[in-house]
Amino acid sequence: MEINYIIVVVFALFSAIKVRISLASASWDAESNTVKQGENLNVTCIVSDFEFMDVIRISLKNSEGQVLTLTDNKDLKLPFVNIPRYRVGFNVLNRHGYLTVSYSDIRGEDMGTLLCHKLANGDVPVEMKLHVQVPVKEIYLRQKKFYQWKRLQELETVVLRERESNELECVAVMDGGLTPTELSIVIGNEDKTQFFTASEESKIHKDQDSDLGVYYSEFKLLYSSMNPVREFNGLTITCTAIQDGFQNASTSALLRVEYSPVILCDKYEHHGKVGASVVIACEIDANPSSQLVTWMMQSFDKLEPVRLDLANISSIQTSEMVLDDYRKQVKLTIGRVEQFHFSSYHLSATNDVSTAEVTIVLLPASLELSQIPSAQDQMMHFLQQQQLPETNMAQTSGGNWILENLVILNTFVLILVILLLS
Numbered sequence: 001m002e003i004n005y006i007i008v009v010v011f012a013l014f015s016a017i018k019v020r021i022s023l024a025s026a027s028w029d030a031e032s033n034t035v036k037q038g039e040n041l042n043v044t045c046i047v048s049d050f051e052f053m054d055v056i057r058i059s060l061k062n063s064e065g066q067v068l069t070l071t072d073n074k075d076l077k078l079p080f081v082n083i084p085r086y087r088v089g090f091n092v093l094n095r096h097g098y099l100t101v102s103y104s105d106i107r108g109e110d111m112g113t114l115l116c117h118k119l120a121n122g123d124v125p126v127e128m129k130l131h132v133q134v135p136v137k138e139i140y141l142r143q144k145k146f147y148q149w150k151r152l153q154e155l156e157t158v159v160l161r162e163r164e165s166n167e168l169e170c171v172a173v174m175d176g177g178l179t180p181t182e183l184s185i186v187i188g189n190e191d192k193t194q195f196f197t198a199s200e201e202s203k204i205h206k207d208q209d210s211d212l213g214v215y216y217s218e219f220k221l222l223y224s225s226m227n228p229v230r231e232f233n234g235l236t237i238t239c240t241a242i243q244d245g246f247q248n249a250s251t252s253a254l255l256r257v258e259y260s261p262v263i264l265c266d267k268y269e270h271h272g273k274v275g276a277s278v279v280i281a282c283e284i285d286a287n288p289s290s291q292l293v294t295w296m297m298q299s300f301d302k303l304e305p306v307r308l309d310l311a312n313i314s315s316i317q318t319s320e321m322v323l324d325d326y327r328k329q330v331k332l333t334i335g336r337v338e339q340f341h342f343s344s345y346h347l348s349a350t351n352d353v354s355t356a357e358v359t360i361v362l363l364p365a366s367l368e369l370s371q372i373p374s375a376q377d378q379m380m381h382f383l384q385q386q387q388l389p390e391t392n393m394a395q396t397s398g399g400n401w402i403l404e405n406l407v408i409l410n411t412f413v414l415i416l417v418i419l420l421l422s
Contacts, residue, residue: 025118026117026118027046029044035106037107037132038106040105042103045128047118049095050096054118055072056090056116057117057118058070059115061113070086071088073099085106087101108175108176109176114127115127131178133246136249138173142169144168155252158237160228162259162353163354167224169220170251173218183219183239183240185239193221197223200220228257232255234254234256239252258287258353260356263284264285268360270362272337272342272362273364274338274339277333279332279334280345282360284327284349285327286326286353287351288352292349293320293328293349294349295318297343297345298345316341317332318330330347337362343362344362345361345362347359
């Protein structure tokens with residue numbers, strides 16, 4: 001009984017050793033190979049304990065996980081048998097089988113994992129990584145408009161607009177192979193890659209240029225913003241793919257950033273004297289340029305358009321001067337200041353994107369905005385002026401009575417202006 005048990009154990013150990021030897025029967029002459037597109041390469045699988053009827057199989061597992069049988073001994077399989085750059089050599093020496101795959105003018109689609117094993121029970125394939133460095137096949141910029149991507153031609157103008165969804169992407173395409181070492185974005189003369197988000201993907205493709213039709217890689221940089229940087233307007237954007245050992249590939253486009261108007265004035269609080277002239281000057285920056293510029297004046301409790309009268313020297317006059325494609329200077333001139341001119345003025349500028357507004361105040365020269373009394377103090381002062389004793393009014397001569405009331409009327413008008421400015 002014990003003898004039978006020992007025989008069973010010995011047989012099991014012998015079987016395990018035999019299987020283990022079988023598992024290790026194949027090996028590659030190198031663990032991995034990295035070559036550039038267009039180069040030649042020989043890779044050899046070596047199988048030990050090779051017998052006359054044994055078959056060595058080499059397969060290719062591409063980056064999509066597809067496994068294609070490349071050859072059984074010297075019997076090249078489809079589609080490799082129809083590809084001139086594939087050749088195989090087979091030899092047996094000292095009970096070792098040598099199966100060599102020769103590549104001429106290697107391509108990116110040849111990249112993948114080579115598997116080799118002897119077609120025998122229990123023999124597990126051994127792997128060899130094949131990396132192919134390839135140049136960028138094409139590089140381009142594209143823009144997303146109305147949920148669809150539009151590919152841009154070289155130096156085409158791309159429009160980005162404030163308050164809208166803007167997506168601009170640089171795409172570098174390679175037939176298989178390794179991705180670029182780096183993608184960079186230069187706008188004007190400055191590196192702006194940090195404004196972009198990188199991504200990478202591989203896709204199955206079949207086209208006339210592909211013998212295997214396995215896949216291609218896309219390396220992308222995406223810019224997405226609701227508020228594109230205004231300083232990019234008028235500059236050239238260039239996307240460059242940088243790869244060691246290959247010439248850099250690049251593409252460019254012209255940026256046009258459309259933005260709402262920005263109004264900047266030399267000052268927002270002006271002081272003047274009755275009888276003098278006052279000029280309010282502002283600059284408007286907008287793209288597209290402001291199509292509508294409006295001046296409004298605070299009149300009691302509402303805004304009214306300024307009244308222009310070129311024949312009246314004391315009237316308000318407006319003017320515009322174009323500085324460049326995006327900037328213009330606007331002026332409001334009061335030829336001779338009168339009491340009612342002391343008020344607030346509202347300037348608005350409108351283009352296709354939006355509208356901007358600013359407010360400028362005109363005060364008497366002796367009055368600072370911070371010195372204006374509160375509305376309650378102004379009203380109390382006005383009421384006190386209206387409660388003059390009747391005896392004083394009766395004792396006043398006709399001419400003096402009219403003069404005093406004119407003074408009160410002027411005071412009333414000035415107080416109303418101040419109330420509106422407070």
